[in-house]
Amino acid sequence: MKTPNKNNSPKKIKSLNILYDRLNKIIKNKKMNSFGLILFSFDLTKLNPNYSERIKLVNDIVSYLNKYLEKEDELYQLEKDKILIFTKNENLKKYTTKLYDKLEKNTFKINNENLGLNIDKSFAQWPQNGNNFEELIDFLIHNTKGSKDKNHRFEFPTYPDNVMINKKDEYIDKVEKDSTQLYLITKNDNLEIIRQKIAPEKTFQITGGNKDNFELFYILEGKIYNEKEDLTLVPGDSIAARSGKEEKYFKTLKATTLLYITSTPIFANEQKRINELLSLNRKVAEKDVETNEHCMRLQKLSSLIAEELDLEEKKIFYLGYASFLHDIGKAKIPAEILQKPSSLTDEEWKTMKKHTLWGKKIILDHFTTRNLRRVAKIIYQHHEKWDGSGYPQGLQGDEILLEAQILSVADAFDAMIYERPYQRALTKEEAIQEIKSEKGKQFSPKVVEAFSKAVKRLF
Ligand SMILES: [Fe+2]
Numbered sequence: 001m002k003t004p005n006k007n008n009s010p011k012k013i014k015s016l017n018i019l020y021d022r023l024n025k026i027i028k029n030k031k032m033n034s035f036g037l038i039l040f041s042f043d044l045t046k047l048n049p050n051y052s053e054r055i056k057l058v059n060d061i062v063s064y065l066n067k068y069l070e071k072e073d074e075l076y077q078l079e080k081d082k083i084l085i086f087t088k089n090e091n092l093k094k095y096t097t098k099l100y101d102k103l104e105k106n107t108f109k110i111n112n113e114n115l116g117l118n119i120d121k122s123f124a125q126w127p128q129n130g131n132n133f134e135e136l137i138d139f140l141i142h143n144t145k146g147s148k149d150k151n152h153r154f155e156f157p158t159y160p161d162n163v164m165i166n167k168k169d170e171y172i173d174k175v176e177k178d179s180t181q182l183y184l185i186t187k188n189d190n191l192e193i194i195r196q197k198i199a200p201e202k203t204f205q206i207t208g209g210n211k212d213n214f215e216l217f218y219i220l221e222g223k224i225y226n227e228k229e230d231l232t233l234v235p236g237d238s239i240a241a242r243s244g245k246e247e248k249y250f251k252t253l254k255a256t257t258l259l260y261i262t263s264t265p266i267f268a269n270e271q272k273r274i275n276e277l278l279s280l281n282r283k284v285a286e287k288d289v290e291t292n293e294h295c296m297r298l299q300k301l302s303s304l305i306a307e308e309l310d311l312e313e314k315k316i317f318y319l320g321y322a323s324f325l326h327d328i329g330k331a332k333i334p335a336e337i338l339q340k341p342s343s344l345t346d347e348e349w350k351t352m353k354k355h356t357l358w359g360k361k362i363i364l365d366h367f368t369t370r371n372l373r374r375v376a377k378i379i380y381q382h383h384e385k386w387d388g389s390g391y392p393q394g395l396q397g398d399e400i401l402l403e404a405q406i407l408s409v410a411d412a413f414d415a416m417i418y419e420r421p422y423q424r425a426l427t428k429e430e431a432i433q434e435i436k437s438e439k440g441k442q443f444s445p446k447v448v449e450a451f452s453k454a455v456k457r458l459f
């Protein structure tokens with residue numbers, strides 16, 4: 001541990017989500033054998049500061065920590081009252097103790113002399129203390145005195161400074177969906193300012209939203225198109241949305257960046273829901289032969305088929321969702337079954353088939369809107385077959401949702417052209433022939449027709 005280095009630029013508190021991303025990358029690249037995470041939990045229950053006092057308090061803590069952090073160390077916010085420090089410092093224990101001592105001796109005072117700050121800390125070495133990040137975080141939280149007390153009165157503001165410059169690559173938090181990235185630039189209690197990037201050829205939705213909602217989407221770069229009104233929007237154009245039921249759909253004609261200002265703090269909720277779903281999808285990818293890439297290819301192909309069938313934009317949008325998450329129910333199926341190289345026993349097969357039901361349940365547990373109920377239904381039906389020989393309900397013909405009929409063809413095709421443990425990959429031509437031979441049997445005739453055209457646009 002060196003003497004405090006005041007030349008380091010001050011570190012901002014980042015969200016746990018960013019740390020999670022970072023750890024995943026490190027683990028994937030196997031760049032480090034181990035690294036340290038230190039958790040400081042601030043027991044603030046005795047304090048009842050107003051907003052500006054709160055900012056001052058966090059400012060004090062962060063600037064204090066900054067004095068002792070080294071260049072590569074990072075600060076993260078964990079829950080409402082905990083700060084997590086990520087460090088590669090080999091002298092971690094010494095470093096921790098030193099930092100802890102310093103913090104302990106330093107009681108942060110706000111206006112009232114009697115108000116003090118108790119600091120508790122926990123320490124863990126990754127990956128020795130857990131096989132996955134959730135376990136590690138659990139470990140940290142449960143080893144922190146006072147952490148069971150849920151009665152915290154306030155949150156840390158994410159940005160402690162009063163005047164904050166945001167360089168173009170900086171952000172507080174990030175949410176990544178398959179083709180969209182949301183970067184939270186700044187926020188306060190009433191407003192979130194987000195930079196949103198959307199890939200080309202994607203349909204996205206803007207709705208009026210809940211009571212008191214006010215949103216503005218200002219196009220910074222790119223081009224978007226609204227089919228219904230035959231309207232193209234370019235940089236400088238914007239869309240405002242107030243509370244109400246109206247929905248509009250836009251397609252990006254090229255890669256598009258929006259400045260998104262919203263009075264409904266969507267970030268935290270949106271992030272939570274998406275992260276939960278994505279982490280489930282990741283878990284499926286870890287133990288199943290089907291990967292994230294499979295889900296993305298599926299999303300693309302099913303959208304192309306849907307376009308050939310002239311499905312309305314809204315349906316294409318939700319079919320995309322369903323395609324990406326179609327096998328999310330496999331999160332509940334044991335890896336031994338998913339990875340079994342030989343054929344499944346009757347009992348195992350019974351379990352396997354439940355992934356459609358579980359997928360539906362997972363989506364319904366996360367979302368309550370009507371449209372997402374349709375996504376749940378598509379997922380529930382994605383193994384139904386045109387001739388009634390599928391599962392779980394044995395539906396026949398147009399009893400099956402059109403979107404599920406599409407997803408079923410796209411899924412079968414993609415599965416055939418990529419190698420599986422139990423099956424060699426077919427060439428594209430062989431796979432197309434295979435799909436065509438099942439026309440009117442396993443697959444809907446009109447979907448197979450549309451697929452034949454769509455697949456030409458895919459390669
Ligand atoms: Fe499936």
